[in-house]
Amino acid sequence: MASCPTASFLRYHEAVEADDHSEPAIGAASGSTPGSAWAGLKDDELLACRICDLGVRIAGSELEGRVAQFQEELAARGLAFRPACYLGDEWFSPAGVPAIAIPFYLAHPRLKTLEHRQMLEVEGGTPEWCQQLLRHECGHAIDHAYRFSSRDDWRRIFGSPDAEYAPETYQPRPYSKGFVRHLPNWYAQAHPDEDFAETVAVWLSMKPEEWREQYRGWKALEKLKFVHSLMEEAKSNPPKVSRGRRISDASKLRKTLARYYAERRKLYAEDFPDFYDADLRVIFENGEPHGESAARVMRKNRAALVASIVRWTQQRKYTVDMLVRRLMQRCQQLELTAPRDQARLSYELSAYLATLVTNHLHTGRFKRSV
Numbered sequence: 001m002a003s004c005p006t007a008s009f010l011r012y013h014e015a016v017e018a019d020d021h022s023e024p025a026i027g028a029a030s031g032s033t034p035g036s037a038w039a040g041l042k043d044d045e046l047l048a049c050r051i052c053d054l055g056v057r058i059a060g061s062e063l064e065g066r067v068a069q070f071q072e073e074l075a076a077r078g079l080a081f082r083p084a085c086y087l088g089d090e091w092f093s094p095a096g097v098p099a100i101a102i103p104f105y106l107a108h109p110r111l112k113t114l115e116h117r118q119m120l121e122v123e124g125g126t127p128e129w130c131q132q133l134l135r136h137e138c139g140h141a142i143d144h145a146y147r148f149s150s151r152d153d154w155r156r157i158f159g160s161p162d163a164e165y166a167p168e169t170y171q172p173r174p175y176s177k178g179f180v181r182h183l184p185n186w187y188a189q190a191h192p193d194e195d196f197a198e199t200v201a202v203w204l205s206m207k208p209e210e211w212r213e214q215y216r217g218w219k220a221l222e223k224l225k226f227v228h229s230l231m232e233e234a235k236s237n238p239p240k241v242s243r244g245r246r247i248s249d250a251s252k253l254r255k256t257l258a259r260y261y262a263e264r265r266k267l268y269a270e271d272f273p274d275f276y277d278a279d280l281r282v283i284f285e286n287g288e289p290h291g292e293s294a295a296r297v298m299r300k301n302r303a304a305l306v307a308s309i310v311r312w313t314q315q316r317k318y319t320v321d322m323l324v325r326r327l328m329q330r331c332q333q334l335e336l337t338a339p340r341d342q343a344r345l346s347y348e349l350s351a352y353l354a355t356l357v358t359n360h361l362h363t364g365r366f367k368r369s370v
Contacts, residue, residue, distance in 0.1 A: 047261070048256055056111065073205075088250055089103065089260065101247070103115075103123065138204065142200060154226075185315075277330060291337040294336035
């Protein structure tokens with residue numbers, strides 16, 4: 001998720017920085033050859049490459065045009081500020097640094113393909129999604145550059161930036177009009193820093209008359225007006241911070257892609273609870289005695305189930321897919337069979353999975369009731 005680092009994200013990056021030099025150098029055939037000769041490697045061979053040996057750059061990639069478009073937006077709003085963009089291992093803005101890290105896998109089609117196979121989605125992989133995330137991270141970078149969040153008026157509007165940061169478990173209020181809506185899952189409600197970044201993103205993506213009309217009558221309009229006043233200040237004042245350390249710079253990450261993805265999957269994996277057994281027995285209670293196995297039916301419909309739930313909940317595809325796989329595994333272990341009416345079964349499964357995922361988005365836990 002695009003944001004300042006979460007607690008788990010910070011722990012992950014601290015480990016990355018502490019262990020940057022732990023992987024041995026790879027051979028020429030594994031990715032240290034000039035250019036992008038590694039693009040023709042099979043996945044298992046590519047996974048053996050170190051990130052620093054890929055040699056990917058923003059210049060010359062599809063990101064170059066997208067970053068240029070983003071900078072044109074800043075210019076159109078009258079801002080001279082241009083956050084430095086570099087390739088990192090995730091979307092984030094380093095704490096206190098007026099810069100934006102863009103995931104290295106977006107700099108090459110082959111790496112985007114690998115990302116999709118490993119994580120089931122490519123965050124920021126489309127032009128529109130990329131611009132959304134750049135605008136959001138720009139909000140953080142602007143705050144880092146001008147230190148707006150240290151001001152009393154900023155804190156009166158957005159709250160304390162020292163508030164506990166736990167976006168994985170925040171409980172959003174979907175109908176609240178106190179926050180703008182830019183990224184999915186009411187992300188502005190995760191933390192005051194995210195609230196500011198999301199408000200800046202909306203300010204960047206709309207003309208003043210547009211956001212004034214769209215948020216008319218909302219408490220969030222006060223935040224947009226405040227951000228507008230801050231941006232007017234920024235137009236005539238140089239930033240207080242102009243540079244800083246580029247954390248997790250892809251050109252310096254010595255870990256292999258295999259290790260990188262193993263760590264990310266662990267980071268995004270969920271500790272699923274044990275109440276599934278009773279629920280699954282209810283869902284498949286009318287299973288045919290010698291009918292098709294419930295696990296097989298779920299396996300056939302897994303792609304459609306996952307795609308539909310991700311579409312309507314905006315939960316990470318990897319997390320939803322892992323949940324469905326866990327349910328399939330339990331169905332097989334419990335030797336459940338599918339009922340004859342598979343249309344009804346499809347409705348039951350979809351509703352059940354959507355309930356689990358929605359509750360997870362609101363509470364940070366998979367459970368049946370909030």
